[in-house]
Amino acid sequence: MAYTVNSSFEDFMRDSVNLDPERTTKARTSRNWLIHQIEELANNGKIPPLYNGTNHIFFGSFARNTKIRPLDDIDIMIMFDAQGCTTDDVAKKIRKTYPIYVNNPDAKLLSDYCDGNILNSRRMIEAIKKELGNIPRYSKAEIHRNQEAVTLQLSSYEWNFDIVPCFYTTTGFYVIPDGKGNWKGTDPRIDQNRVTQANQQVNGALLPAIRLMKYWKKEHWGDEVSSYLFENLMIDWANSLYSFPMTYPQLVKSALDGLSSLIMRDCYDPKGFQGSINDLDLYDRRRLAIMASQDASEASTAIQYEQNYMTEAAINKWIKIFGNEFPKYGKK
Missing domain, CATH: 3.30.460.90 (Beta Polymerase; domain 2)
Known part of the structure; x- marks a missing residue:
């Protein structure tokens, strides 16, 4: 439950x-x-x-x-x-x-x-x-x-x-x-080494964070942003942090803030073969950035609800962010 x-x-x-x-x-x-x-x-x-x-x-x-x-x-x-x-x-x-x-x-x-x-x-x-x-x-x-x-x-x-x-x-x-x-x-070894090193820097917390936020991407950005680009954005976000968020709510809020900024920029292929892998035009970058920013605001509200012991209201906010597969309050 x-x-x-x-x-x-x-x-x-x-x-x-x-x-x-x-x-x-x-x-x-x-x-x-x-x-x-x-x-x-x-x-x-x-x-x-x-x-x-x-x-x-x-x-x-x-x-x-x-x-x-x-x-x-x-x-x-x-x-x-x-x-x-x-x-x-x-x-x-x-x-x-x-x-x-x-x-x-x-x-x-x-x-x-x-x-x-x-x-x-x-x-x-x-x-x-x-x-x-x-x-x-x-x-x-x-x-x-x-x-x-x-x-x-x-x-x-x-x-x-x-x-x-x-x-x-x-x-x-x-x-x-x-x-x-x-x-x-x-050279896929470069991609593997990059995510492994970033994950080790935060004691194994990055991989589940990438998976969680990939679900958010599926719900909101869809296929407009490739899985590969999204992973690199998440690694860039993690590498920019002074300390890694310790709770799921803080993680999602921080990641959405980071994604709203990072999607606006070029993201260069770490292997050195493709140039920028963010091929979105400025209009689409802004549109996707707004989506992330709006959900970051929703996440902030959910965190406030939880701090005020309004657990059901907080969970309902997370359902709004992640969709109906997110568990409802009191449900299996």
């Missing part, structure tokens, strides 16, 4: 925000099985050989532990052996493409996906998609190319897999498909 603001938030986090632990375990098992199948395809010569070593990278919000319900997508980068292929320049630059030249006559299968001697990322994705469809467990799954990934939509689970082929460069980052047949740079 929710008779206090804190218990309402705890119930909300457990029942509506955080992923169900059993489904998370099942998803990881399913992910590992998929990786094994991809390794078998490579071992059997159905797809190009994989990198000799760690041949996969988990990335995205599921890997960073910032995913909220529903568990709908899981991202995996599969690292292939470049087999002596080269590119013009492996310097890290903003919005650069990296053509991959297949100039090794002994390279297995890669030449099949070339335009001339340049590796076409769309053709490589299509080849992977075809071979995944031949795996018996995936015979009834929907498999399609989605920009930089092969998307595997399973009928037996609620989540999809986005499988992204990649190569590792000699200068320490990765190239992945850009959705147009070319290759672009990325």
